[in-house]
Amino acid sequence: MIPVDVLLGIAFFFQTGIGVQGNLFLIYLFSFLFLTGQRLRPIDLILTQLAVANSLLLLSTGVVEGLAALGLKNVLDDIGCKIVFYLHRVGRGLSLSATCLLSGFQAIIISPHKPRWINLKARIPRYIMPSILLSWIFNMLQNVVILVKLKGPRGTGNTSEMKEYLYCSVNVTTSISESLHALVISLPDAICMTFISFTTCYKVYLLYKHHKRVQQVHTDNFSNRAFPETRATQMILLLVGTFLTFYLLNSILTGCMHSMTLKPWMLHGSIFLAACFPMVSPFVLIKSDPQIVKYYSAVQDRKIPHTE
Template sequence: MISMNILLSIAFFSQTGIGVQGNLFLLYLFSFLFFTGQSLRPIDLILSQLALANSLVLLSKGFLQGLATLGLKNLLDDIGCKIVFYLHRVGRGLSLCITCLLSGFQAINISPQNSRFMKLKTRIPRYIMPSILLCWIFPMLQNITILEKLEGPRSIRNTSETNIYGYCSVNAATPISTSLHGVVFSLPDAVCMTFISFTSGYKVYLLHKHHKRVEQLHSDSFFPRSFPETRATQMILLLVSTFVTFYLLNSILTACMHSMTPRPWLLHSSALLASCFPMVSPFVLISSDSQILRYYKAVHGRKSSQPEK
């Protein structure tokens, strides 16, 4: 009979392998079209950064977590643990920030012509790159403070003074520093989640108004159809709702881990949930965004038409 640890390792490796392939496919697609001079939507730059953040989370978490469940916990020294954990935290923060940016971008993009967002709507393409740059800088600076608290398993001398996270550990902290750490890391997340919820609600409201308007205009010569803006908004709403669901579940488990002695099932469940959105995200995009399939056909057709040497 297969042991639970082997099943968990298979789950972690499968998550990592499937998710990385999906995200790398999107990165390859957007990069190929960009470097060959093909026209891309402004939103595609945001989606490419989301795919990059997801890949970073999966590679820095899932693979090593799978090895840890097999008992291979002493692979990293202090420096290796700091680098891997830092990359994971930066990837997680970047994923949250890019999702927030994506939700806000689409809310402004579908706003009515007579709304207060009209001036901002025309300038959005110029603001995308600076916004993405800020999304990278903030988590990189925010997570520098955690580096001094991390240790590799090889350095652990007194396990009663550390919390073990599979392949890394964190030094025990005083109640004051723990509270400060919680504020520094929880407050920005709460602000982003509030913004995502607000923009998602606004988009649902606009879609409802659009649906009501289409119903009023319905006649024998006019049939309701799904406009590109509507389909794009529905795709982003699906993506954002998936992110929020997994993020909240993971946050609940993380809070439980910090309020009690971490148990193996809590550690593994939290790690699995943390990798669910990065794994699912590219396939949500591929299946719901028809433009991505057109990009793939364009790339495939371009390669097929090239003469053999």
């Protein structure tokens, strides 16, 4: 029978390899089309941001977690621990921010064509890039504390003040400072999750109203013209639903970690769950968004020389 640690290591390497390939495919596809002057949808910029964040999250911890699961815990020194955990937290925050922005953007796009929404719909594409830049700045500044508190597995100082996390340790001086740090980290996440949940419910409500309206109309052509964003909205709902599922499971396990004696399987499981959405999301997009397939076909046509 294969030992559990070996299975964990294989799972982390598999998760990282598959997820990075899917996200890099999207980054390459959108970048190629942008650089060749192709017209992209405003939402594609958010999807590119999401793919970059997911790749950063997977690459920052996937390989190291796999090695740690196989028993190689001292693979990082102080600087390595700081960089890996910092990039992991920044990537996780960017992934959450991009999902939040994506859900809000789609909610505005499919909102009823009323005067108060029309002007906002026209201006919203101009706010996407500033929003992405602000999310990078915020997440990079928010996690600066990791560069101060995190140490290597053999960190110096009073061992009673060090909390071990497999191959790294964190300096926790008092329970008050630990609770304050947890509050600072979790509050933006809670706000984003509340916003995502609200916009998701709003979109479900709009889709339900559209479905009831279509049932009263027996002409298929009218139904297709009446709500052309329906398919894209369903894609976003599937993506957001996947995100919420993995995030809630990870949050439950993280809560158990803080309320119980920390065990290695808890930390491995928490990090594995945190990386499930970055692994799955590009394939959800490729499968559910027909425009991505059209983009890929356009790229292939440009690469293949046409013979007379």
